[in-house]
Amino acid sequence: MKSHLDAYRMAALCAALSVSRSGYYAWLARPQRATDLHDAIRACHTAHKARVGAPSIHAELVGSGLNACARTVGRHMHYLGLRAKGSQKFKRTTDSNHGKLASPNLLERQFEVCAPNQVWVGDITYIRTAQGWLYLATVIDLYSRAVVGWQMSGRIDSKLVCDALQAAILTRGKPTGVMVHTDQGSQYVSNAYRKMLRESLLIQSMSRRGNCWDNAVAESFFATLKKQAIHGEYFATRELAKQAVFEYIEAYYNRIRRHSTVGWLSPLNFENLYYQSLEDSAVH
Template sequence: MAPNLESQPSSWPTTDSKHDKPISPNLLDRKFKVGQPDQVYVGDITYIHTQEGWLYLAVVIDLYSRQVVGWSMAEHMRTKLVNDALLMAIWKRKPDKGLLWHTDRGSQYASESHRALLKQHSISQSMSRKGNCWDNAVSESFFHTLKTELIHHETYQTRSTAKQAVFEYIEVFYNRERRHSANGYLSPVDYELQQMAA
């Protein structure tokens, strides 16, 4: 099926970086190769068009295997969206203290409640430089892949149908089946299993 380009916005901001909240330094500094799981997570927000309106998706990706370890979807992009995604990752993976968490400078990530969540779980915060999407290239790449392989080929009547499609893409296909060049062309789950057995 050809992509339904008419239903896709050409540009729509998902984070507001023009705010007066504190900005964390870029501790990650594009070091996208990580030696162990649950050392560095990266995250971002994107949007999905449905006939009911926008559906927003926040993800948390483990740089080690590129596995999406946390995600959240809602019809808003308030701080709760990103907090819920990170809480899922913490609950599933139980990372040690000192995890590095890298995002853009969006107001959700700079908010007081998000910083409190990071402090509660002893997570260090890193943010991209102003206007530099390459500093968060892994998150950007995942969203590009998601939209190219799934979103741009569908017209979603409801947010519910979009949520189900994205859930299946992440949990059934992307994490478990889709091969990734950074993993020696293994899926994120298979790469982690191989490294554990080595």
């Protein structure tokens, strides 16, 4: 049709070919729309440093006002050869052969809570550097999946987890009555850690021995962190690894990365909606 528009009127061509004007213009615009979608997908994939796959990129595009279904985004990513970074298995750092009495499992895999600062989960992982292992302890709020406290050290000891917990306590405004769930690692049954819990009026909960599913949220975060920020990277020093973890947690994960569990919002955006709803309720 396009090649005959100089010789024939649009109405005559549409009638002859049994198509509508709107249908023709929609067909004419498709190549440009596909190009725009490709550009948007590439930009999003690059901005996230190839950390996320089609579901997250789809949520990002919809959030920016681009209308495309998840399957279409996935198909175009496949066409463009774009994919998220792969994952690798990693060893456990838990040492539960300490002979100390573990606290009961109060959480019992109830990973959905209705407000911030009701349940925090903690765990430890390791990062390889040319200077040796670097250990990371985190504290995550189950409500939003935000990392509310974290600490890194070349030593895997009670000070590491105490510093991470202290960071969470200060970041969250010293809340009381929060359940803090971890595995049965020796660091979490240490006198120093338990003293901090008692003095801060926090409640200790522990996974059953050898059962990683009881702390699945903390385990999942570490898997995501390693897939998106650690695997494939070479850290000549512990300091370089610390910088990478800082950038991932503080600049990306908490503020930008969309999480399926919280409606494809970032953890902090999800919390902001909660506090905004409280303000709106108070006004009305």
